[in-house]
Amino acid sequence: MATVFKEKYWWQFTLTRITIALAMGILLGKYIFVPKWLLLLGLSGSIAIWIIVDQLSLLAYFKKRWISGLSILVVFICVGISVYQLATNAIIQIKARVIVQEPPIKKTNSYQATALMGETLLLIYFHPSIHIHSLNEGTIIQLHKKPLPISNTSNPGGFNFKEYAASQKIHHQVYLTSEDFTIVRSTNVYVSPLSKTKDYVLSILEKYIPTPRERSVAEALFIGHKKNLDKELMNAYSNTGVIHIIAISGLHLGMIYALLCWIFKPMNRFKKIHWLKRSMILMIIWGFTLLTGAGASVLRAAVMFSFLLLGEHQNRPNHIINTLAASAFCLLLYRPLFLWDIGFQLSYAAVIGIVVFAKPIEKWIYLENKLLRHCWQLCSVTFAAQLLTLPLLLYYFNSFPNLFLFTNFIAVPLSGFILYLLIGLLVVAPFDFIAKPIGSLTEWLIAQLNGFIQNSANLPFAQNEYIQVSLIQTICLYVLIIAFSIWLAKKNKSAFWLGCVGMIFFISIRSINIIQLQKQLKLIVYHAPKYTAIDIIEGLGHRYMGDRALERNAILKNNYLSPTRTLYRAGNPLQQTKLLFRAPFMISRQKKVLLVHPRLALPELYMVPKIDLIIVSGGPTIHFTAIARRYPHTILVFDSSNPLWKIQLWKKEADRLHLRHHSVPEKGAFEYNL
Numbered sequence: 001m002a003t004v005f006k007e008k009y010w011w012q013f014t015l016t017r018i019t020i021a022l023a024m025g026i027l028l029g030k031y032i033f034v035p036k037w038l039l040l041l042g043l044s045g046s047i048a049i050w051i052i053v054d055q056l057s058l059l060a061y062f063k064k065r066w067i068s069g070l071s072i073l074v075v076f077i078c079v080g081i082s083v084y085q086l087a088t089n090a091i092i093q094i095k096a097r098v099i100v101q102e103p104p105i106k107k108t109n110s111y112q113a114t115a116l117m118g119e120t121l122l123l124i125y126f127h128p129s130i131h132i133h134s135l136n137e138g139t140i141i142q143l144h145k146k147p148l149p150i151s152n153t154s155n156p157g158g159f160n161f162k163e164y165a166a167s168q169k170i171h172h173q174v175y176l177t178s179e180d181f182t183i184v185r186s187t188n189v190y191v192s193p194l195s196k197t198k199d200y201v202l203s204i205l206e207k208y209i210p211t212p213r214e215r216s217v218a219e220a221l222f223i224g225h226k227k228n229l230d231k232e233l234m235n236a237y238s239n240t241g242v243i244h245i246i247a248i249s250g251l252h253l254g255m256i257y258a259l260l261c262w263i264f265k266p267m268n269r270f271k272k273i274h275w276l277k278r279s280m281i282l283m284i285i286w287g288f289t290l291l292t293g294a295g296a297s298v299l300r301a302a303v304m305f306s307f308l309l310l311g312e313h314q315n316r317p318n319h320i321i322n323t324l325a326a327s328a329f330c331l332l333l334y335r336p337l338f339l340w341d342i343g344f345q346l347s348y349a350a351v352i353g354i355v356v357f358a359k360p361i362e363k364w365i366y367l368e369n370k371l372l373r374h375c376w377q378l379c380s381v382t383f384a385a386q387l388l389t390l391p392l393l394l395y396y397f398n399s400f401p402n403l404f405l406f407t408n409f410i411a412v413p414l415s416g417f418i419l420y421l422l423i424g425l426l427v428v429a430p431f432d433f434i435a436k437p438i439g440s441l442t443e444w445l446i447a448q449l450n451g452f453i454q455n456s457a458n459l460p461f462a463q464n465e466y467i468q469v470s471l472i473q474t475i476c477l478y479v480l481i482i483a484f485s486i487w488l489a490k491k492n493k494s495a496f497w498l499g500c501v502g503m504i505f506f507i508s509i510r511s512i513n514i515i516q517l518q519k520q521l522k523l524i525v526y527h528a529p530k531y532t533a534i535d536i537i538e539g540l541g542h543r544y545m546g547d548r549a550l551e552r553n554a555i556l557k558n559n560y561l562s563p564t565r566t567l568y569r570a571g572n573p574l575q576q577t578k579l580l581f582r583a584p585f586m587i588s589r590q591k592k593v594l595l596v597h598p599r600l601a602l603p604e605l606y607m608v609p610k611i612d613l614i615i616v617s618g619g620p621t622i623h624f625t626a627i628a629r630r631y632p633h634t635i636l637v638f639d640s641s642n643p644l645w646k647i648q649l650w651k652k653e654a655d656r657l658h659l660r661h662h663s664v665p666e667k668g669a670f671e672y673n674l
Contacts, residue, residue, distance in 0.1 A: 016325040021073040025080015046074040093118040123173040140184040147172035157567030208439025220246040236457035241404030253301040303327035353388035391477040398566040466571030476506040528560040541574035588674040628657035636661040
């Protein structure tokens with residue numbers, strides 16, 4: 001009897017399997033060093049096996065097909081390792097002459113810009129007194145100061161700027177005053193057409209949307225220009241789960257794609273010029289993508305729409321998961337470090353969630369009323385997108401927006417209408433009498449959107465904070481979600497039990513971690529520039545000691561204090577701790593800590609037999625000789641409220657007297673078990 005070969009369901013996802021293999025290779029390239037000779041051996045061996053199996057007879061080929069498939073995956077794993085090595089093995093050279101890549105951005109106490117330095121980029125901070133109008137894109141400057149390597153000065157659990165900068169090919173930074181550099185007036189100073197177009201769009205928005213707060217949202221929503229966004233407003237968008245509205249993403253490109261399809265719909269009558277319609281749509285989409293800076297999310301969407309249009313042109317309908325995988329494959333080949341980009345991960349998780357779960361969720365409820373049915377469709381899409389992004393949100397941001405369904409239901413359609421109005425405003429900008437009412441209407445709608453988002457964010461139940469989820473727990477959550485989804489769709493018992501295992505592992509890891517942290521008692525001196533910030537973490541709570549302005553400011557608190565409290569599950573404020581506080585001392589059973597500050601009276605040292613740790617803040621006068629004589633084994637901690645020049649002097653004196661020391665502004669937060 002002849003053998004019947006049945007096609008497996010997963011065989012149709014060829015591009016998906018190849019993309020997964022490429023991603024695995026990139027991951028291996030980061031964590032395991034693979035020599036070039038071994039890569040060449042793996043590539044040549046896999047290609048040879050692939051060719052040999054392909055030459056077999058038809059029956060033998062189908063029996064050995066899995067060998068051919070495995071060899072192809074090995075090829076792309078090797079390719080992934082190779083592209084990662086090529087992307088990260090850039091030669092780092094410090095050069096005196098650099099080329100400014102973009103006009104400087106206004107920061108709190110400086111202007112920031114990036115410059116091309118050999119094969120890498122240099123992060124430059126200019127003194128606020130410098131006239132930056134001459135520092136345009138392409139300007140060549142001569143440095144008279146040596147750039148310094150970027151160091152990681154983050155707090156425990158906080159944002160690792162050094163790692164993020166390295167992923168952008170930035171390894172050095174420099175602070176420049178007017179004496180530290182010279183502008184070289186080069187004849188090849190060039191401002192790209194895209195920069196000119198972006199400046200033109202910004203000038204149109206400035207003219208017709210005069211209110212700065214509303215204009216900044218329009219700039220972010222339309223072309224991804226977020227330099228002028230109010231931080232408190234941005235925080236409100238984040239806390240309500242609609243930050244994707246003001247971060248250019250596939251949502252915006254999808255709206256523009258739908259508008260373009262509607263505009264070019266009359267061309268569908270002429271089959272011979274279908275290629276012209278698709279070419280025009282592609283050109284506009286890629287023009288918009290480049291105009292917005294080609295961020296990971298919008299770039300992913302542009303590539304995906306390109307594959308959709310090309311597949312449609314060749315009359316080869318494909319599964320959208322394959323199209324999505326193809327876009328990811330191209331992006332990872334172009335820039336393998338995208339794999340660690342949070343926006344890239346969230347974008348793909350959201351789109352895969354919509355593709356896989358939106359229709360099944362929509363079928364849960366059938367509504368006869370057309371308006372209610374459309375509302376439920378929007379809710380099902382939002383819920384589906386949130387389903388696969390939830391583990392990533394918990395892992396990266398340690399919080400969950402409880403009102404995401406409600407806020408997205410209002411904000412997404414409203415932001416879409418605003419986007420269309422902004423496109424219309426750009427088209428009719430030469431006609432002042434038409435542009436003015438459109439600008440006024442757009443400004444009013446943005447004001448209503450901002451008010452709605454801020455009022456929602458101010459609700460006491462808007463967000464759950466201090467949610468600590470490890471990488472292993474994140475994997476467990478994905479196992480749980482995927483397995484239970486398969487069980488609900490296919491009634492597969494194995495999937496149900498796999499989901500239960502994922503849930504048990506998640507709960508077990510969390511429970512063990514909580515039990516361990518209930519016994520903790522430690523002191524943390526935070527890195528918070530120009531502030532004194534100290535936490536006593538005891539069990540699952542904390543007691544704050546430092547500048548109250550830091551804790552009252554929601555943005556500063558989220559940046560400097562909350563990540564560490566989340567890491568140690570110490571979100572609850574404590575009124576009393578096991579420590580004895582007798583200013584300027586903190587005393588536990590085993591340790592004694594001295595706080596040295598201009599407002600605190602320094603005790604007579606001969607009356608104190610032992611001091612384990614001395615925290616210096618506020619730039620006081622320190623008697624290093626007396627400290628070295630009485631407490632030679634103590635540790636000196638210079639916090640971020642001290643001037644850096646003074647810390648440098650203290651470090652030299654401490655080194656001379658063989659005293660251990662830690663500079664928080666230079667080395668990051670200081671942790672100490674009490």
